[in-house]
Each structure stands twice: as C-alpha cells, then as structure tokens.
Amino acid sequence: MSAIRFEPTKQYYATTSLVIGYALCSSLLAVINKFAITKFNYPGLLTALQYITSVVGVWVLGKFGFLHHDPFKFDIANKFLPAAVVFYLAIFTNTNxxxxxxxxTFIVFRSLTPLLVALADTIFRRQPCPSKLTFMSLLIILGGAVGYVATDSAFTLTAYSWAFAYLVTITTEMVYIKHMVMNLGLNTWGFVLYNNLLSLMMAPIFWVLTGEYNEVFAALVANGGNWFEPVAFTAVSFYWVFDLRLVSETCKLDL
Structure with a gap:
C-alpha cells in the first residue's frame, strides 16, 4: 500500500514545487521588469530582447537534447500569426x-485575469462555468481591485489606460492561445518558439510605428554609441535570466 501511495505523493510535491517556482519567478519578474524599464526606457527593444532570449534558449536546449520543440514551418506560422499578434500586444501593453x-497596479490588474478568462472560456469556448466558491473567490479579488483603484494615490490616466489595454489583451491572449494550440497540435516548447519568434519578427514594425527607433538612435548619439550604463546592463541581464527561467517554469507546469 505504501508503494501505491508513493507516486501520488511524489506527483503532489513535484506539482507543488513547480507552482511555487512559477509564482516566485513571475513575482520577481514583475519587479525586475519595472527595474529594467526604469533603467532601460525602450519598451519595444526591451521586449525584443525577451523574445530573443526565449527563442535562443529553446533552440539551444533543443539542440542539446534537453527538450523537444516542433520544427518551425511557414504554413503553421501563418496559422499561428494572429495568436502571436495578440501575444505581442499583451507583452507590449504589459511593458508600457x-x-x-x-x-x-500591475499586480492588481493581473489578478483580475482569472475572472475574465473564466467568463470568456464559458462564453466563447463553451467551457463549464466556475464553481460557486471559485466564482465567489474571483469576485472578492475583483472587489479588492476596485478598492485599490478607488484609493490609489498614484492614479494617472496614462497608467490606467495602459492597465485596461493590458487587461483586455492578456485576457484575449490567454483564451485565444489555448484555442490555437489545441487546434494546431503544438507541444509546449513549440508554442514558445512560434510565439516568441513571430513576435520578434513583428518588433521592428512597432519600433517604427511608435517612433522608438528615433529615441534609440538619439540615445546612441548622445552616449557616443554606448547603449548600456552599468546599472542598465545589470537590469537587462536580470531581465534575460528571469524571463528564460519563467518560460521554463511555465512550460514544466503545463506539461
């Protein structure tokens, strides 16, 4: 009997450790993202570095046999492109x-996504409704978010405009990505590769549309071609490391 109970117990601890690892990386990444965008104030370029880190990380680990990802095919990429656009917009609004x-403020709005995703899954994907206790818990979180907004001393229209844009895009991304992955049959690492590689291809378009390329070139000229001050380099380095770590924890959790 003890041998029979061992496997579920082992699985329980493995799942718990992955959840804790994901929560830790996700929480730290929010702080590190803020640090990075404060010291390296180019959101488009910063997110492009995130995509490069994820793509190179998956490709290298795949080459060494540590993971398996679906090969990149243009016909699949064409079908996956709408999901990648939504993903890019979610990361773009997140960074801004x-x-x-x-x-x-970021954490408060992020905490609202489970409620919106649950509703969207029920309405658009015909998934079962959350249980009464689950729905009540999500409503309590909503109440806390409303209270935070009502008493936020740092309220600005610009910040909350980006917050609502982020909330819409991240909810859409979470629901739509599940739909696309299920239909295309990508494995978890293949999903990471397609998402980040296609987003990396889109990045220059947004650099031009937002005019960020002018800011980057102006900074290069002003600093004599030196992009990174030591503090900025440290912030971006932490950003790279924790982004790849978060991707790893997320994918292991999904698997």
Whole structure:
C-alpha cells in the first residue's frame, strides 16, 4: 500500500514545487521588469530582447537534447500569426503599463485575469462555468481591485489606460492561445518558439510605428554609441535570466 501511495505523493510535491517556482519567478519578474524599464526606457527593444532570449534558449536546449520543440514551418506560422499578434500586444501593453505605473497596479490588474478568462472560456469556448466558491473567490479579488483603484494615490490616466489595454489583451491572449494550440497540435516548447519568434519578427514594425527607433538612435548619439550604463546592463541581464527561467517554469507546469 505504501508503494501505491508513493507516486501520488511524489506527483503532489513535484506539482507543488513547480507552482511555487512559477509564482516566485513571475513575482520577481514583475519587479525586475519595472527595474529594467526604469533603467532601460525602450519598451519595444526591451521586449525584443525577451523574445530573443526565449527563442535562443529553446533552440539551444533543443539542440542539446534537453527538450523537444516542433520544427518551425511557414504554413503553421501563418496559422499561428494572429495568436502571436495578440501575444505581442499583451507583452507590449504589459511593458508600457510597468513603464507608467508601479508594480502594485500591475499586480492588481493581473489578478483580475482569472475572472475574465473564466467568463470568456464559458462564453466563447463553451467551457463549464466556475464553481460557486471559485466564482465567489474571483469576485472578492475583483472587489479588492476596485478598492485599490478607488484609493490609489498614484492614479494617472496614462497608467490606467495602459492597465485596461493590458487587461483586455492578456485576457484575449490567454483564451485565444489555448484555442490555437489545441487546434494546431503544438507541444509546449513549440508554442514558445512560434510565439516568441513571430513576435520578434513583428518588433521592428512597432519600433517604427511608435517612433522608438528615433529615441534609440538619439540615445546612441548622445552616449557616443554606448547603449548600456552599468546599472542598465545589470537590469537587462536580470531581465534575460528571469524571463528564460519563467518560460521554463511555465512550460514544466503545463506539461
């Protein structure tokens, strides 16, 4: 009997450790993102570095046999492109939210996504409704978020505009990505590769549309071609490391 109980217990501890690892990386990444965008104030370029880190990380680990990802095929990429656009917009609004607001505001709006995703899954994907206790818990979180907004002394229209844009895009991304992955049959690491590689390809378009390329070139000229001050380099380095770590924890959790 003890041998029979061992495997579920082992699985329980493995799942718990992954959840804790994901929560820790996700929480730290929000703080590190804020630090990075404060010291390296180019959101488009910063997110492009995130995509490069994820793509190179998955490709290298795949080459060494540590993981398996679906090969990149243009026909699949074409089908996956709408989901990648939504993903890019979610990351774009995320970074700009952290650029204009504090981490507390980001966390509050992020905490609303389970409620919106649950409703969207029920309406658009015909998934079962959350249980009464689950729904009540999500409503309590909503009440806390409303209270935070009502008493936020750092309220600005710009910050909350980005917050609502982020909330819409991240909810859409979470629901739509599940739909696309299920239909295309990508494995978890293949999903990471397609998402980040296609987003990296889109990044230059947004650099031009937002005019960020002018800011980057102006900074290069002003600093004599030196992009990174030591503090900025440290912030971006932490950003790279924790982004790849978060991808790893997320994918292991999904698997």
């Amino acid at each position: 939210l952290l650029r204009h607001a504090n981490v507390d």
